[in-house]
Amino acid sequence: MEDQLEYLVTKSDFILPGLVIFLLVFWAGFALLGFSLFKVITGAANFFFDRYILFVYQLNYQERASLEYKIPFYQNLKPSLKRKFECNVKYFIQKKDFEGRDGCTVTPEMKLLIAAAATQISFGHFPTIYEHFRKIIIYPDKYFSGSTQRYHLGEVQSNGVIKLSWAAFTEGLRIKNDGVHVGFHEMAHALKIEDSTLHDMEHCFMDKKALHDFHSYSNDRIRSHGSQSFMRDYAFSNSEEFFAVSIEYFFETPAQLRKNEPVVYDYLTRILKLDPLNHTNPVLT
Numbered sequence: 051m052e053d054q055l056e057y058l059v060t061k062s063d064f065i066l067p068g069l070v071i072f073l074l075v076f077w078a079g080f081a082l083l084g085f086s087l088f089k090v091i092t093g094a095a096n097f098f099f100d101r102y103i104l105f106v107y108q109l110n111y112q113e114r115a116s117l118e119y120k121i122p123f124y125q126n127l128k129p130s131l132k133r134k135f136e137c138n139v140k141y142f143i144q145k146k147d148f149e150g151r152d153g154c155t156v157t158p159e160m161k162l163l164i165a166a167a168a169t170q171i172s173f174g175h176f177p178t179i180y181e182h183f184r185k186i187i188i189y190p191d192k193y194f195s196g197s198t199q200r201y202h203l204g205e206v207q208s209n210g211v212i213k214l215s216w217a218a219f220t221e222g223l224r225i226k227n228d229g230v231h232v233g234f235h236e237m238a239h240a241l242k243i244e245d246s247t248l249h250d251m252e253h254c255f256m257d258k259k260a261l262h263d264f265h266s267y268s269n270d271r272i273r274s275h276g277s278q279s280f281m282r283d284y285a286f287s288n289s290e291e292f293f294a295v296s297i298e299y300f301f302e303t304p305a306q307l308r309k310n311e312p313v314v315y316d317y318l319t320r321i322l323k324l325d326p327l328n329h330t331n332p333v334l335t
């Protein structure tokens with residue numbers, strides 16, 4: 051009798067830990083199954099959404115010809131990526147309110163080229179339409195800002211407005227290899243804000259670690275900045291400007307940026323999921 055009692059007491063010592071382990075394994079398995087199911091469902095939803103917008107948002111012949119003539123990044127893409135690029139451009143145009151100021155009349159060509167700049171820098175995260183930004187205001191030339199009391203060539207406001215000087219924008223397009231492109235610059239600021247603003251589709255799409263490391267690195271570079279640098283001095287104003295300016299060089303002079311600023315180049319390929327030196331297929335998976 052005593053032996054039996056001792057046996058039961060000994061056995062009960064194992065019942066509770068056993069039950070706890072069982073429950074932990076059960077819930078871990080349940081959570082894993084739920085997570086896998088979530089991944090499968092979101093993967094399928096993204097797949098069908100991409101197919102849907104590729105079908106709905108299409109450029110006409112004239113618009114495609116204009117991209118072919120003016121946007122080297124698009125010109126070099128393989129056909130399937132060209133199709134995606136066109137879709138993103140059209141989708142972007144449809145979702146934005148374009149407004150001309152100081153006598154600027156907004157033309158379809160302006161919308162197309164601004165949308166192309168936005169699409170190019172975010173192409174590794176297709177589709178991206180900068181949902182936070184509803185309005186794009188275009189000035190004929192530099193404009194005076196009441197808030198900074200200075201003249202600007204472009205500006206991104208956290209209230210969802212992007213401002214651009216058309217003269218500066220077209221100059222950036224015209225000279226393709228000087229590392230200056232106000233369209234890329236302002237869209238780079240907008241992309242950073244988009245990434246940090248909560249939307250269903252567009253939130254935290256950039257690699258968090260690469261972004262964090264990029265900013266640590268840029269802060270070090272800014273602190274130790276001397277007179278000699280591959281990128282223009284404006285990049286060293288602060289970490290956000292370093293990001294925006296480096297994106298201008300990344301797309302305008304990728305080979306030179308990789309040679310002179312290999313760390314910056316590497317971080318940008320990871321953040322944007324693009325390698326512009328791979329002309330036909332720049333999207334990294």
Ligand SMILES: [Zn+2]
Binds near residue numbers: 235290291
């Ligand atoms: Zn800037």
